[in-house]
Amino acid sequence: MRMLDVIYDANANLLRNKLRSFLTILAIFIGSFSIISTSAIQAGVNDFIDSQVDSYGGEGYLAVVSNDSFDALDGLQNGMGNNKTPIEYNPDKIQTGMSPLTNEQIEKIKKIDGIDGDSLAKEQTLDITYVTSEETDKKYLIAAEALPPGNVKVSLVTGKQLNLQADEYQILLEEKYVNALGYDNDNIIDKKVQLAVKDDYTHKIKTFAAKVVGVIAPSVVSMGYQYTNNKLADDIYQENIKYYPEDMKNKTYAVAVNYDYENYSADEIKDKLEEIGLSAMTVEDIIGTIKSFFDIILTVFRIFGYIALLAAAIGIINTLFMAVQERTREIGLDKALGMSSKRVFLSFSLEAIMLGFWGSVFGIILSVIIGNIANAVFHAPGGFLESFPTFHLVVYTMSDIISVTILIIIIAFLAGTLPARRAARKNPIDALRYE
Amino acid sequence: MSKTVLSTRGLRKTYGKRDSKFDALRGIAIDIHQGESVAIIGKSGSGKSTLMHLLALLDKPSRGEITLHNHPTANLKARQLNTIRNKEFGFVFQSFFMNSNDTVLNNVILPLKIAGVGYRERRRRAISALKTVGLDDKRNNKANDLSGGQKQRVCIARAIVNDPKIIFADEPTGNLDSATGEKIIDLLFRLNQEKGITLIIVTHDHELAAKCSRQINIKDGRIVADSANETLEAENDDKEEFKDNDMDDMLDHQHPTHHINVDEEEE
Known part of the structure; x- marks a missing residue:
């Protein structure tokens, strides 16, 4: 049997029970839509942050401050937090405000491997x-x-x-x-x-x-x-x-330096600075808070998407088990007329794959449409992104679209293997006798 | 004498195990020759359908051997069996088994589609098969819209579309009134005469059986009468019954081909 025929028949079989196929596809569609949308928003945010970082000179830039400055949270916590008693003064510890860098530290920074000493600028x-x-x-x-x-x-x-x-x-x-x-x-x-x-x-x-x-x-x-x-x-x-x-x-409370980002990782340099009691932040670190805020929200949506997909997978199993039941005689006939068990398995698997494929395609299409409308609305006068013309809230990359589609197809295929296996194992005689 | 197309020796089929064990066939030996029209007759439960399923290679015997064109079939792989059923055999069933929502043409095309024949070629051959059964003009109708007789003719078209050597027909007139049944019978025999297709028809319709060149009567899993060979009954002798029962446990683990000679006789 030709592959094209198998694919054509799989689609034709889906159309036999349109409502049932539609509802199954709808469930996949919801999962596909939420996953591709979250990916697109994440890509949009990352894109934006990357472009911001690039615009800032990004790579190679390090802002260096004394470690003590980060430890000096006692003063802040004294006023906020849940302390029942005020925090005690400790003369050996910097407890409030920024701590200046010593000249000795500054000289050491300049000598660290991978740091361009000449680039050091006091803030x-x-x-x-x-x-x-x-x-x-x-x-x-x-x-x-x-x-x-x-x-x-x-x-x-x-x-x-x-x-x-x-x-x-x-x-x-x-x-x-x-x-x-x-x-x-x-x-x-x-x-x-x-x-x-x-x-x-x-x-x-x-x-x-x-x-x-x-x-x-x-x-x-x-x-x-x-x-x-x-x-x-x-x-x-x-x-x-x-x-x-x-x-x-x-x-000096802070210095900025460039490091050799092609040969050293930011973490390596940070570790070396840590040894002399200094903390460093890259541009990514500085704006990382924005990213993590988006990440949390998007992760929640993504989880919803996967839950929807899981439910959809169960829907596929159910739909196809019903189809196998309904088409028992047909399977028997096909096998009697010489169709191999592998082909029977393949044709039901392909139905599952088609359900997944159409669900993911429709989800992606709707997401792209809504995403582009959202981009346009947010950038229109009065929209909350009006002042950020370069920031697209949603960015659809080909790799995201392809990987979401493939992921869903794989899930659909795996869900389809159970009913497909049952169909493939049908004995032609029993199947033909089946009333 | 013409060539033997299908032949069986010591064919046995047992369903179930131990207490629920049921012997559907208890040693069948037949030789079917090319161009014959064979009626397998028997009451329901006699084993005639089981025999047809085994002959059509839809099922494997518990014991015994089936040879097709003098080649043993026991060791054929699933893929080879599929090809044989697709290319050598045609099937006509009592309750048609058509995809009722599909067109007549697509129903006839099915075996060719399974065989992987290209679109134009299979369409051409299906139309030609439909012409043979006189339903060329109905090719684009839905199968569901046909009368019973027309449906069975479509099924015959489907059976002959791949130019089979043998057509297996399981109660082909069972669902038809006698006038329509007559036409179907005529059609089958015309194919038998004109194309030399061997017919193996399972039926309890005596009129249909009488038209066949040979009648094989089955009762309780044994051949009780074969119009082609009255002496064959000796083969279904009860004497090997005890032998088999004794050997059952011993032979259970062995390949069926190892004991095909149990009830083989000299030709």
Whole structure:
């Protein structure tokens, strides 16, 4: 018997009892729909995070802080938590706030294998009082920082990347500043904005005129920060700490370094930093919280999907057992006329596979349609993703679609083996006698 | 004398075990020759259907041997048996066994489809088979919409579509009124005459049996009369009965072909 005939007959047999086949397919459809949808959302989120990480320079970037800073949770827990008594003071332990890195530690970081010592940059928290421009009288609050070292690329709506080493002041701004400062994306490039900085002691204002070189695309990684080149950041920082005591000026709470991500894993480097009492975070770690939030929700949905598939598999078994029962005589005739048991097994297995196939295909099609509508709705004005044009909530990859289909087909096949085996074992005489 | 197509020696079939043991056939030896039309007659429970199932290689005997074209069949693999049934045999059943929702043509095509014949070829051959039974014009009708006689003719078309050597017919007129039954009988004998197809018909319709060139009477699993060989009865002698009972346990573990000679006689 030809394979094409077997496939054709399997489909034709499904159509014989349309309602029953439809209901079985419906159950598979629900499982397929939820699994492919969760995969698509997961792919969308991962895609988004990856693009954010890429835009940030991602790989190779490490933010390093003292381990003590992570231990210093006592102060926080004292106020929250379930403590019946206040936490006792311990002079040997840092219990509140950030702990600065020692110079010794910084030197050690530079010497670790796999870390690019030259890339090490001390984190400078820039205290900018406000930003304004020649086009407006209004003054706006602004948070800015130097772009981290290394090969960092901020995703831009327009303009170009910062020249970190440039001898002029450069800044990248988010779109909201562009509009507030009286420009639009088309005409702000190379215009200067004024950054006002007050020192903490005299409160005198010094103004830095920074050239806008690009407009930042909305991103979760930047967390609302605008980026400056090194010269601008250094000069603002020096202005901030102008009147600080010498030892305060040199205090560093965090440094950023690049590591050789092609030859070392982040964990290897983290372990080495751990040995000298430091903790490091990659960009993935920093935004990992967003990911894990999505992961939990998606895992729940995925479990629902698998439960639906399990129920659907039982549905397939039931449907096919009924079909075997109904077609007992037919099986007998087929076998009497020379059909092998293998073919009988194959034809019932194929029916199971077809049920799985159609269920998964319909589930995927509906999911893709709904997913694309959702993407469009969320990106429409007023949609919650309006400000993230690059973020597609659902992304359907060919590999997801194929693997879900194959998975469901395998489940369907396995479910079908039980009834198919019963059909294959039928004795032609008994089957023909069957009333 | 023409060639022997099917022959059996010491054919026994036992259903069940121990207390519920039932001997359906108790030693059958027959030679069926090419072009014969054989009626196997007997009351229900006589073993005539069991005999037909064994002859058609649908079931395996408990003891004894069946040879097809002088080749023993006991050691044939399932695949070879399937091919033989598909290519050498045609089947006509009392209750038709058609896929009633499918077209007449598709019902006739079934054996060719199982054989893996290509689409055009099998369609051509099925139409030709339908022409033979005079139902060419009904080929696109649903099988369900046909009368009983027409259904049986479709079944005959299905039986001959693969050019078989032998047609097994199990009560082919059992579900038909006598006038329609007559037509079916005529059709079967025409195939027997024109195409030289050997007919093996199980029936208790004496009129049909009388038209056959040979009648074999079965009673309690034994041949009690064979119009072709009246002396054959000696073979169904009771004398081996005790032998077999004694040997049952000894032989249970052996292959059936090992004791085919128990009741074989010289030809």
